Amino acid sequence: MLDPNLLRNHLSDTAERLQRTRGFSLDAARVESLESERKAIQTRTQELQNLRNTRSKAIGQAKAKGEDVAPLMAEVAGIGDELKQSELRLDALRGELDAMTAGVPNLPDASVPVGADESGNVEQHRWGTPGSFDFAVKDHVELGARAGGLDGEVAAKLSGSRFTVLRGDVARLHRALAQLMLAIHTEEHGYLEVNVPLIVNADSMQGTGQLPKFEEDLFSLQVGEGKRYLIPTSEVPLTNLVRDEIVDAAALPLRMTAHSMCFRAEAGSYGRDVKGMIRQHQFEKVELVSVCAAADSDAEHERMTRCAEVVLERLGLPYRRMLLCSGDMGFAAQKTFDLEVWLPSQNTYREISSCSNCGDFQARRMQARWRNPTHNKPELLHTLNGSGVAVGRALIGVLENYQNADGSVTVPEALRPFMGGMDRILAPA
Numbered sequence: 001m002l003d004p005n006l007l008r009n010h011l012s013d014t015a016e017r018l019q020r021t022r023g024f025s026l027d028a029a030r031v032e033s034l035e036s037e038r039k040a041i042q043t044r045t046q047e048l049q050n051l052r053n054t055r056s057k058a059i060g061q062a063k064a065k066g067e068d069v070a071p072l073m074a075e076v077a078g079i080g081d082e083l084k085q086s087e088l089r090l091d092a093l094r095g096e097l098d099a100m101t102a103g104v105p106n107l108p109d110a111s112v113p114v115g116a117d118e119s120g121n122v123e124q125h126r127w128g129t130p131g132s133f134d135f136a137v138k139d140h141v142e143l144g145a146r147a148g149g150l151d152g153e154v155a156a157k158l159s160g161s162r163f164t165v166l167r168g169d170v171a172r173l174h175r176a177l178a179q180l181m182l183a184i185h186t187e188e189h190g191y192l193e194v195n196v197p198l199i200v201n202a203d204s205m206q207g208t209g210q211l212p213k214f215e216e217d218l219f220s221l222q223v224g225e226g227k228r229y230l231i232p233t234s235e236v237p238l239t240n241l242v243r244d245e246i247v248d249a250a251a252l253p254l255r256m257t258a259h260s261m262c263f264r265a266e267a268g269s270y271g272r273d274v275k276g277m278i279r280q281h282q283f284e285k286v287e288l289v290s291v292c293a294a295a296d297s298d299a300e301h302e303r304m305t306r307c308a309e310v311v312l313e314r315l316g317l318p319y320r321r322m323l324l325c326s327g328d329m330g331f332a333a334q335k336t337f338d339l340e341v342w343l344p345s346q347n348t349y350r351e352i353s354s355c356s357n358c359g360d361f362q363a364r365r366m367q368a369r370w371r372n373p374t375h376n377k378p379e380l381l382h383t384l385n386g387s388g389v390a391v392g393r394a395l396i397g398v399l400e401n402y403q404n405a406d407g408s409v410t411v412p413e414a415l416r417p418f419m420g421g422m423d424r425i426l427a428p429a
Helices: 004-009 011-022 028-065 070-102 140-144 152-158 168-188 202-208 235-240 294-315 361-366 391-401 413-419
Strands: 122-127 220-223 226-230 254-263 282-292 319-323 335-343 348-357 369-372 377-380 382-390
Touching: 004 011, 004 028, 011 028, 028 070, 122 294, 140 391, 168 254, 168 282, 168 294, 168 382, 168 391, 168 413, 202 226, 202 235, 202 361, 235 254, 235 282, 235 361, 235 382, 282 294, 282 391, 294 319, 294 335, 294 348, 294 382, 294 391, 294 413, 319 348, 335 391, 348 391, 361 382, 382 391
Parallel strands: none
Antiparallel strands: 122 319, 220 226, 254 282, 282 382, 319 335, 335 348, 348 382, 369 377
């Protein structure tokens, strides 16, 4: 969440920035009213606490002198009643303020272009040249359909729309992609591989910003009397590993990666990318998470994005890097780079990785801190996350960019060690 000082001391400026950059309307009048009452009630609460302590001390002194303490006892009882009501009201005010601020998005970094939607994104650079084909290009659904390698119909029978069953060489290629990504990130980039739970509690979802605002996008489970959530990305459990912790400076930057299933309800996206594997309820990703000191987060953001780019370059997939505008960024992000892979069937680039610097936004929600050795006091960490990369979309990219006229697909050289040396799949019988 945002620094409370921005809402207490710079409310009008913060509200204006949120409206201009994010299109978010903050009810500044309500915040101001609540904050004003909170200050008054907090002052009165402290006065009552001091008064009760003073009167209680006076009672002890009066008893020691043998004086009548009944008037003082009655006064203390009245103070206690008012204090209890004051404390209850203070808790209610803090709860309402917390609920309001929990729904406020992060403020964009100064380097982020202001824009309302993806049309305001700015291309940074491109890598690779899209291939030319002397035959009619097939999409990944048609390519994968051979021998039932990619089967959406049977998945719909099992689970409904937006699920896919992979078989044979296509399933193996999908697994090989994840293995390659993990090998690159752990062996070359120094990320610590972590195996995380796919089910988390509400505190974890709140820590990274999925709750309370985006509950409709989540799959939830009832476990006894409690509620749990299927993770939308392993960013959630990875980042929450430092929740309520004070990390030693020597451990920073903390770089972690995980290959996991991801689950998204995709609320509000009906009619978009319903064919194939572009937008699924269940998919796999190799996630990158970095936790670092504030002074290092910009450089860490660039490094993380470059790590994701290396995967695409190793696969020989043409891509471009986009700096997202303020209106197209995620709720918790202060700056985001998207990597978009070239898809021949669509004759365009599509997102395959999104790398975000969240600053101290998530850390403040999680109370994730580190001990700064210069003054030996805790400070909020900065958290970053990115796809390194989405496995299903990488599969789409390989199938479409490496397709041949006969419907077979050449296996990129980097993947062959993970494919038992195979250099081609989906060859005609």
